[in-house]
Amino acid sequence: MSEPNHARRFTAIWIVASLIAVPLVIWVMGPELPPGKGSVQAAEHVTDNTVLVAAATPVFLMVVVYLLYAVICFRQPKGAALEGPAVRGNVRIQTWWIGVTSAAVLALAGFGSVELLANYGSGSGSGPSPLTVPSGPRLPVQVIAQQWAFTYRWPTYGGVETPHIVLPANTTIELNVTSLDVIHSFWAIQLGVKADANPGVNNVAFVKPTKRQSFEVRCAELCGIWHGNMFDTGHVVTPAAFVIWIHEQQRRFASVTKVLPPYSKTYLPEPTRRGG
Amino acid sequence: MSALAKKSLGVGLTTLVVAILIGLYIASWATSIPPTVAATTTPVVSAGASLTLETVASIGPKFSPSHPDWVSYLARSNGQWVHSTVYQVPANSLVHVTIYQFDSPTGLRNPFLSQVQGTIGGTMTLDGKTVSSIPPEETSHTFAIPELGVFVPLPGISEEAKNPCEFAPCQPATMAHRTITFTFRTGKKGRYRWQCFVPCAAGFLNGNGGPMQTLGYMDGFLDVV
Numbered sequence: 001m002s003e004p005n006h007a008r009r010f011t012a013i014w015i016v017a018s019l020i021a022v023p024l025v026i027w028v029m030g031p032e033l034p035p036g037k038g039s040v041q042a043a044e045h046v047t048d049n050t051v052l053v054a055a056a057t058p059v060f061l062m063v064v065v066y067l068l069y070a071v072i073c074f075r076q077p078k079g080a081a082l083e084g085p086a087v088r089g090n091v092r093i094q095t096w097w098i099g100v101t102s103a104a105v106l107a108l109a110g111f112g113s114v115e116l117l118a119n120y121g122s123g124s125g126s127g128p129s130p131l132t133v134p135s136g137p138r139l140p141v142q143v144i145a146q147q148w149a150f151t152y153r154w155p156t157y158g159g160v161e162t163p164h165i166v167l168p169a170n171t172t173i174e175l176n177v178t179s180l181d182v183i184h185s186f187w188a189i190q191l192g193v194k195a196d197a198n199p200g201v202n203n204v205a206f207v208k209p210t211k212r213q214s215f216e217v218r219c220a221e222l223c224g225i226w227h228g229n230m231f232d233t234g235h236v237v238t239p240a241a242f243v244i245w246i247h248e249q250q251r252r253f254a255s256v257t258k259v260l261p262p263y264s265k266t267y268l269p270e271p272t273r274r275g276g
Numbered sequence: 277m278s279a280l281a282k283k284s285l286g287v288g289l290t291t292l293v294v295a296i297l298i299g300l301y302i303a304s305w306a307t308s309i310p311p312t313v314a315a316t317t318t319p320v321v322s323a324g325a326s327l328t329l330e331t332v333a334s335i336g337p338k339f340s341p342s343h344p345d346w347v348s349y350l351a352r353s354n355g356q357w358v359h360s361t362v363y364q365v366p367a368n369s370l371v372h373v374t375i376y377q378f379d380s381p382t383g384l385r386n387p388f389l390s391q392v393q394g395t396i397g398g399t400m401t402l403d404g405k406t407v408s409s410i411p412p413e414e415t416s417h418t419f420a421i422p423e424l425g426v427f428v429p430l431p432g433i434s435e436e437a438k439n440p441c442e443f444a445p446c447q448p449a450t451m452a453h454r455t456i457t458f459t460f461r462t463g464k465k466g467r468y469r470w471q472c473f474v475p476c477a478a479g480f481l482n483g484n485g486g487p488m489q490t491l492g493y494m495d496g497f498l499d500v501v
Contacts, residue, residue, distance in 0.1 A: 144386065146385060146386055146473070147484055148471065149420075149422050149473070151386065151388055161388040163388075163393065163425065180385045180386055181475070181482050181484055182482070182484070224484070224488075224489055225488075225489045225490070225491070225495070226469055226471060226495065229469045253388075253391065255391065255408065255409055256387070256390060256391035256409055259387050259390060259409075259412055260388060261387065269386070
């Protein structure tokens with residue numbers, strides 16, 4: 001019996017498998033990928049994750065299909081004593097391999113860079129001077145990290161500070177993230193926001209929540225013994241409900257607001273008397 | 277056995293012994309949890325439970341031979357001061373806390389925490405007087421359970437106070453202190469961490485090392501059962 005054309009047969013199997021799997025990834029798995037669609041930025045992350053998983057699927061299938069094909073078709077016959085001859089130096093395959101993988105990596109790097117700049121930093125901390133800033137009104141919220149809790153300050157509401165975060169839906173939020181001690185990272189998971197909190201640095205991130213929801217806040221930078229307990233639950237509410245909430249916070253924390261330092265993008269509190 | 281084999285065996289055994297010792301050290305460190313102190317249940321069950329604590333500038337050699345100069349909390353149990361920061365309280369109940377504060381002020385890094393939060397009435401009593409906040413710079417420690425929204429600032433004793441406590445156990449009857457009382461309500465069962473938010477660890481970078489990073493000194497658990 002003549003030997004079949006393995007290359008053609010393997011390629012056919014791989015293409016068919018990819019044609020089945022890639023649409024499944026895009027239309028079935030994609031919408032379920034994290035972080036969800038809680039904000040314009042988070043929805044873009046879902047798209048990015050879908051693109052990356054869809055692009056990786058044919059590569060993954062190529063490896064898996066080839067392994068299975070080899071196990072089934074290239075199995076050593078019973079009683080055979082010799083290894084198969086080594087195959088070396090196929091210039092055409094090597095050239096194609098290097099060309100295709102280089103093009104794939106460069107294309108994905110370009111895609112990632114463009115997406116990172118999309119939607120004003122794509123929810124990531126963009127440093128004190130972001131490359132792109134959304135036009136129109138936006139609500140500034142300062143995120144203050146310290147071992148081991150986040151608090152939030154609202155410069156447009158008299159500089160009141162709150163122990164929890166509540167945001168209005170369909171409003172562009174300017175998060176100014178900083179720290180009072182060590183490096184933390186503010187991660188609002190379902191909103192697609194992650195910004196490092198560095199002492200003495202204002203790290204700006206933009207986010208536009210799109211629906212009423214609760215979201216998890218976690219520290220994403222190992223920051224000490226209670227790092228794992230540095231979490232909170234935030235809420236996105238209607239703009240009217242937000243106004244009611246923030247006015248309640250202003251009333252509740254009126255006395256302590258008077259002793260807070262003037263609002264600033266960063267704070268360098270003196271570790272008085274003890275810690276030096 | 278060849279010389280090379282003997283050498284390899286020696287290196288292997290030494291490595292194994294060192295690895296075992298390191299493993300034992302880490303296991304010992306990871307499992308060294310302070311004893312649990314149960315809150316005293318008041319005669320009327322609906323009235324909740326009571327917890328009596330003290331904060332001291334130095335835990336002293338009696339309670340912590342390895343770190344006698346570390347700042348710490350202690351709890352009152354069966355008439356004795358116990359070096360523990362794991363407290364057991366009943367679920368869905370009022371917990372009445374009394375803290376005898378023997379340390380001097382350090383100051384809050386975030387003045388926002390100088391307001392009493394999460395207690396019944398949003399207040400505490402300080403030496404018998406009801407207050408809702410204290411000057412941030414006079415804060416010595418805090419007792420905070422972030423998950424329950426409880427933040428209570430504890431003011432320090434005057435720098436010129438007579439008869440300050442040198443190290444634990446400190447006696448409220450004879451030594452300079454502030455007395456803080458407050459009540460909060462527990463919720464569902466669970467283990468909640470509590471901590472001090474004042475960078476009060478003398479001699480450590482930013483005051484946040486040592487006793488601030490070690491279970492059993494300035495932080496612990498509230499076991500709600």
